[in-house]
Amino acid sequence: MTLFIDQVTKKYQDFVAVDNLSFTIEKGAIFGLIGQNGAGKTTTFRMILDLQETTEGNITWNGTHINSINRDVLGYLPEERGIFPSMTVEDQLYFFGELRGQQKKKLKKEVDYWIDRFELEDKRKAKAETLSKGNQQKVQLIASFIHKPEFLILDEPFSGLDPVNMDLLKNAILELRDNGTTILFSSHQMDNVEELCDHLCLLKRGVSLFTGSLLDLKKQYGKTKLTIRTEIPKEVLERLEGVKEIHVGKDQYTLTLINESYAQSIFDFVSNGKYIEKFSLDYLSLEEIFKDKVGGTHV
Amino acid sequence: MSKFWLLVKQLYKQKVKAKSFIFSIVLYIAVISGVMFWSDIKEAFFQDEAMQIALVNETNAELEGLFESTSDIEFTFPNEDIADLEKQVIDGEYAAAIFVKDQENSLAAEIATFEPLTFNDQLSISSILQYAGKLYEVQQLNLTAEQAEKILQSETVISMKNLNEQSVSGKSEDEKAAGIGASFLVGFLIYSFVMTFLSMITTEVASEKGSRVLEVLLASVKPATHFMAKLTGIFLLALTQIAALLIIQGLLFMFIDGGSKWDLVMEIANELSLTYIGYAVAFLLLTIILYLILGALLGSLVSKVEEAGQAMMPAMMLGLTGFYVLISGMASPDTMLIKVFSYIPFTSGMVMPLRIGATDLAAFQPMLSMLILIGTVILLFLLSLSFYKRSVLTYSSGGIIQKIKTVLKVTT
Structure with missing residues (x-):
């Protein structure tokens, strides 16, 4: 059960939304598609969902062209809220479940489980329009996978959620993954992508800047982020060999090294053979890599 | 149920239960019923008193029979002089006073009012006067009752003959x-x-x-x-x-x-x-x-x-x-x-x-x-x-x- 995107291009009259994009998502994997606004993420999702045709290239699910598969194997959460405002939470979930080929009787167990899991029991009979933004997001999310899809697309699933609900959602995504659902999602919150994804594709104006495992991406940059807590003044630290940049935090420094080989000599200098409270060498965060790749400050 | 009928059912159920849909049916029924039962509604809710009209016959003919009172207009035939009647019109006892006289064997009428008549009332009175005028003239010709009846009831019989065979019959x-x-x-x-x-x-x-x-x-x-x-x-x-x-x-x-x-x-x-x-x-x-x-x-x-x-x-x-x-x-x-x-x-x-x-x-x-x-x-x-x-x-x-x-x- 793999999704295979093979040299897909989507052209409009005067611009190219997606240019020669290729990636593969294996069964049970969580794959992140990240990029700035207008990078082509939603267009890619729509092509996978057969809502838009590709100009060139092929998209297949388990070897079958995407426009020939049974659409009930797919689940989709769009970026903006997409629920019926005047329908109750429960009716909404039954409706979307039935629309994706499930029988109402069989849906009851799932509906009850997820309503309970997302703490929506007291909202079961409430109309969607009366719910808070976060609760609407939860209802919409349940609606996207109530039919137990084989492949689930989540476009910005975390937007509008508070930290507690964000954790609920992350756990639900992991549970779905553990049950065999293949998940493709996009998010502007890089920490979430970093936490959930094994593989990702980084898009800039429709072009893939990187496709592969998160670890491989990080290895491209190496362990160049050094965080230390010391009394040594900034002016001294920035003159050390191998230091490219220094950022002064509240009670610590963050140094960007040219490469990780300089870390040893810096450690020797800073510790001078004594106890040191903090010396941490790590990969760059995905957000830092993203900013570096796309060349902007806004994610 | 197929996806098509599921969508149809969802839309139909949502709309048919909507207050606006039910209200629109009620509104249509109210409007159509209002038009159809207008005369009954008017009678039940707007029972206006009949308009009082004083009619003064200055001709020698017997005209009372020509001015029959209806639910809207009530004719009375007082024998008072003109000034008194006009005062009663001004005081509102009569909506109008009609003075009918002979003018070269035709009927002439003068309608005196204080408050102007409504357009509909004016039309009704004019129509009654026109009909009375015709009857008056027929009376002046000294015809028999049958002859008079025949003239008044005369109507041309019109029938259509369609010469175009392709067209539907007239x-x-x-x-x-x-x-x-x-x-x-x-x-x-x-x-x-x-x-x-x-x-x-x-x-x-x-x-x-x-x-x-x-x-x-x-x-x-x-x-x-x-x-x-x-x-x-x-x-x-x-x-x-x-x-x-x-x-x-x-x-x-x-x-x-x-x-x-x-x-x-x-x-x-x-x-x-x-x-x-x-x-x-x-x-x-x-x-x-x-x-x-x-x-x-x-x-x-x-x-x-x-x-x-x-x-x-x-x-x-x-x-x-x-x-x-x-x-x-x-x-x-x-x-x-x-x-x-x-x-x-x-x-x-x-x-x-x-x-x-x-x-x-x-x-x-x-x-x-x-x-x-x-x-x-x-x-x-x-x-x-x-x-x-x-x-x-x-x-x-x-x-x-x-x-x-x-x-x-x-x-x-």
Whole structure:
């Protein structure tokens, strides 16, 4: 059960939304598609969902062209809220479940489980329009996978959620993954992508800047982020060999090294053979890599 | 249940339970009943006292018998002098005083009032005076009662002979009058239904598109299925409303006032041919379908539900045009304007029934108009289906033309 995107291009009259994009998502994997606004993420999702045709290239699910598969194997959460405002939470979930080929009787167990899991029991009979933004997001999310899809697309699933609900959602995504659902999602919150994804594709104006495992991406940059807590003044630290940049935090420094080989000599200098409270060498965060790749400050 | 019927059921259930839908049925029934039972309502709620009219006969003839009092006008024949009567008119005891005298063997009347008479009252009094004048003149000719009766009741017998074998046989005046009345009702219903359901489908599609729920739905069903489900759901609602109106209104007519209004409806229906009724129903349903297709298409163009009103404006103007042309034809259903608009698909549903019911026309003419309408429905359906697939997920700003340009730009 793999999704295979093979040299897909989507052209409009005067611009190219997606240019020669290729990636593969294996069964049970969580794959992140990240990029700035207008990078082509939603267009890619729509092509996978057969809502838009590709100009060139092929998209297949388990070897079958995407426009020939049974659409009930797919689940989709769009970026903006997409629920019926005047329908109750429960009716909404039954409706979307039935629309994706499930029988109402069989849906009851799932509906009850997820309503309970997302703490929506007291909202079961409430109309969607009366719910808070976060609760609407939860209802919409349940609606996207109530039919137990084989492949689930989540476009910005975390937007509008508070930290507690964000954790609920992350756990639900992991549970779905553990049950065999293949998940493709996009998010502007890089920490979430970093936490959930094994593989990702980084898009800039429709072009893939990187496709592969998160670890491989990080290895491209190496362990160049050094965080230390010391009394040594900034002016001294920035003159050390191998230091490219220094950022002064509240009670610590963050140094960007040219490469990780300089870390040893810096450690020797800073510790001078004594106890040191903090010396941490790590990969760059995905957000830092993203900013570096796309060349902007806004994610 | 298939996805198509699931969408139809969801739409139908949601709309049929809506307060606005139930209210619209109640409103239609209230309006139609109000018109039909107006005389009873007026009698029950507005029992005005009859207008008091003093009539002074200054001729030598016996005129009292010619001025019979009715529920609206009560004639009295006081023997007081003119000044006293005029004072009573000023004091409001009489609404008017009429002084009738002989003028060269004809009747002349002078109506004295203090408060001006309403237009209707003035017409009623004039009509009574004109009739009295005719009777007075007949009396002056010293005819026998039979001769007088004959003159007063004389009426030319008119019959129609149709020399055009291709044309349908000529309709009687009664049939044409019934045709005009029924056509106005059919035209009004078509116009009202078209406006109601055009607005409903445009808003429905625009609302789903604006709330992005459409994107979720289209991930499960093909745009063509969604388009067809919207048309079917709203069309079933229209049929429900028509059926509810016919049944409730029929029962009201049958059981209120001893069924007198039901008899009246049956009387009019008997004057109408089966062909007329068949055409009227077919034009009603096809015109609703035509506007529903247009409404769904316009709804798919907008980005949010607030723009639906602006988007449906061109279709509403088309409907309004048809309705105004129909009204213009109530007095004269044979004009060139009526003929032209009875073939234009968006107006023919309102105008052609008038021509069928109230004029003599060849059998091929309504048939041709119907074929043009059917052809347009099919063509618009195919075009809309193709365009809907492309417009339904395209979001853009600007007017309708700009939106169409954007859809074409981003999907070709």
